[in-house]
């Protein structure tokens with residue numbers, strides 16, 4: 001039986017007059033290096049999907065030469081099925097702000113941006129007010145809490161494309177350019193916003209950082225498994241009775257338990273047809289694969305990835321072709337259109353799927369889809385393209401009888 | 417130095433070298449489509465992906481720097497497989513159909529997709545083309561855009577912005593519908609396009625090409641009542657043999673004349689003659705304006721791309737332009753007056769055709785200021801196509817001479833084709849006009865060559881040293897104009913819209929097999945080889961010109977010369 005572990009969650013905390021920013025105050029007294037050391041000690045991995053160690057990112061950023069650095073909070077949350085950042089932005093915005101300021105202080109940034117998904121009206125309203133209050137209270141501005149740390153934060157409303165969640169596209173978008181990815185290297189840490197060193201962190205990563213500095217790395221590192229420390233906010237959705245955001249300590253329960261104990265079981269049929277464990281860009285897992293612990297390493301071993309922590313349950317009575325079409329439509333629409341494999345590949349896949357409602361696919365078609373998938377995974381310019389066919393390919397792999405035509409007699413002969 | 421291994425061969429390269437460059441160093445060719453040496457890295461086509469240290473994710477060779485100890489495989493089974501699929505996708509997006517097919521395409525023999533197909537040994541095409549149904553852009557007098565053939569490699573965008581410094585193109589529409597278009601989709605004729613055609617040279621497919629005039633020329637040639645004359649620009653003769661398989665820089669002047677006669681032109685003339693006249697008129701103007709200190713510096717006016725540029729971006733300086741028409745337009749004006757008189761033909765029946773290395777000349781011929789002096793302008797490419805479709809291989813032809821009257825030229829005209837050429841020719845004549853003596857050091861080297869911005873000082877007499885400048889390519893033109901704006905002193909400045917001058921013009925043959933830089937260098941050598949082999953090298957020594965002034969125009973700068981050979985321009989500003 002899994003139960004929620006409340007580390008990030010807590011009572012709503014929105015009123016700036018009720019909060020004293022103890023984490024930030026502690027950070028200012030610790031000094032930059034010590035803050036980063038503590039984050040490194042916590043073994044926090046970025047919660048935006050890629051799982052890059054936050055401590056490493058910050059220490060690389062601190063090492064960068066140059067007086068001007070930027071710190072950006074990525075609140076674009078565009079991965080389908082992911083809505084945990086929204087929870088933090090609405091319920092615990094001051095923790096997010098605190099984490100952001102701790103990070104900015106640690107790496108030596110005096111200017112920051114919070115890029116909030118365009119459709120997130122309430123979080124935008126909340127942050128607009130918080131920024132105003134924080135400036136009035138002197139929490140943003142010069143010599144914060146009597147230190148020599150100056151910082152100002154600007155809110156940017158997302159331009160409305162999934163790809164703008166990718167840090168390099170997000171930076172282009174803040175600069176007022178087309179939301180398309182940039183070639184890496186240079187990485188944002190080297191050359192980011194307006195050509196200056198820039199750290200981009202996910203909302204949840206920053207909330208974690210705030211709590212780590214607040215409570216000390218020890219408490220955080222004691223939670224979870226060897227390679228996945230702390231807790232994770234999971235967005236449970238799909239054919240499930242109790243969808244929502246749940247906080248789970250890594251390693252304390254399997255995917256199956258999370259779905260049944262917290263999610264109240266499957267709502268469309270008796271059992272899942274399959275489960276997407278980490279957002280639309282991760283491979284599907286079959287019901288028999290769900291007995292897998294909830295941690296980065298266990299889900300990877302099961303052949304998928306924890307991604308952004310979005311668990312999407314697909315009930316047993318769902319039509320696979322319809323799902324394939326929806327997924328493919330999403331990637332086709334959301335490609336930034338810069339590199340050929342992603343733009344043309346996703347278009348072509350959608351085109352092929354559209355011609356095949358209610359019919360099985362020939363083996364040649366499946367081979368083409370697989371070839372396109374391989375080419376995109378190997379050659380696309382950014383993460384969007386590289387993972388855009390993970391789910392579709394895995395569905396073909398896992399449901400051959402339902403999707404693929406029988407091997408024809410003539411082919412059997414030829415292959416003998 | 418960085419040491420690495422590419423396809424089992426050890427390579428040592430300077431830090432900062434990309435894998436693409438490193439591979440070229442050991443003669444391994446990695447296919448590319450969106451890459452162009454002189455442009456910024458785009459990393460869109462992904463054809464250049466290679467395996468680095470056996471990693472799952474392939475790396476784009478154009479955007480990956482060589483590093484110590486890298487093991488690179490440029491043609492491993494996996495890489496080749498991925499490339500094949502990428503190419504299938506590109507072709508499917510390129511929409512080959514009845515309307516859009518290789519046979520009727522302007523780039524039928526110079527298409528980079530075909531080169532790449534051969535390079536990667538494409539063996540399959542399993543995908544259906546996806547029709548995009550975009551409209552063609554016919555708004556410009558010079559350039560047509562066919563967006564359905566566009567593969568969105570953005571080379572035109574980068575060429576226009578980075579090399580020419582204009583930036584009329586941009587990506588528009590969202591994600592999968594991403595296309596290349598002009599600002600607000602206004603069309604190339606309604607934005608600050610200078611018509612230079614450099615974008616055409618960069619386009620790997622047939623998505624950009626000139627507005628064809630060849631049909632009109634065929635009609636005129638077939639019409640028995642018309643007297644059709646043609647002029648050929650100096651840069652054409654060092655490039656016209658290229659579509660027939662010759663190297664750039666191959667001089668085919670006489671063969672070109674003979675091909676045009678076979679096509680049925682009633683008179684074949686050399687634009688050099690009027691280039692020479694331009695020098696006389698412009699030289700006279702320079703001397704007058706320098707003596708009177710009137711609106712200095714004098715800016716040359718023979719490159720129509722440059723003219724459109726200054727009309728848009730520096731309209732305040734239009735008064736500095738020389739009022740002399742370009743050689744193309746002078747020829748047209750004289751053909752319909754002096755020549756008509758001499759040949760006894762009604763000017764109404766004369767059709768004037770030009771063969772130019774240039775797409776902007778098409779626009780120039782359509783300027784209301786020019787009274788229709790020139791009826792049709794063919795690019796070098798179009799002329800090549802016409803000659804081919806008449807069953808002629810230019811390389812097999814005997815040489816013939818230009819028709820007389822406007823035919824004899826001095827070497828001073830040939831170097832018009834290269835950047836610095838106008839300046840050099842004008843200096844020769846200006847020196848003579850002022851001092852009555854010949855300029856001894858005839859090869860005025862500092863103004864030659866492919867350096868973008870050139871300056872020189874030419875002592876004329878004790879009181880006067882002429883300060884001259886030369887800029888080619890519009891980014892350099894902008895830099896030069898900024899120098900002038902800041903107050904740097906010049907008497908006379910030459911501008912050419914295209915990098916390298918007319919030999920690198922937007923109407924020249926497109927090479928799928930070499931970089932434009934290489935082609936430029938070879939054509940340049942061709943031009944200077946013609947010039948130094950000519951005996952008569954000073955414009956003012958040409959006897960035909962003397963005759964023209966004596967019989968018809970009076971003297972340089974006369975009233976009649978002004979009426980026929982000078983013009984004015986239009987302040988356009990920004991759209």
Ligand SMILES: Cc1cc2nc3c(=O)[nH]c(=O)nc-3n(C[C@H](O)[C@H](O)[C@H](O)COP(=O)(O)O)c2cc1C
Nearest residue numbers: 046047048074077078165166167201202205383384
């Ligand atoms: C297509 C795409 C979409 C992404 N969307 C998001 C997003 O919505 N939120 C986010 O935090 N990271 C997103 N990322 C990851 C970011 O690029 C970046 O890695 C992350 O913000 C870094 O923060 P972290 O280290 O705190 O995880 C996305 C990446 C890609 C390629």
Ligand code: SF4
Nearest residue numbers: 336338339342382385
């Ligand atoms: S992979 Fe897709 S989203 Fe990323 S650069 Fe290429 S086209 Fe753009």
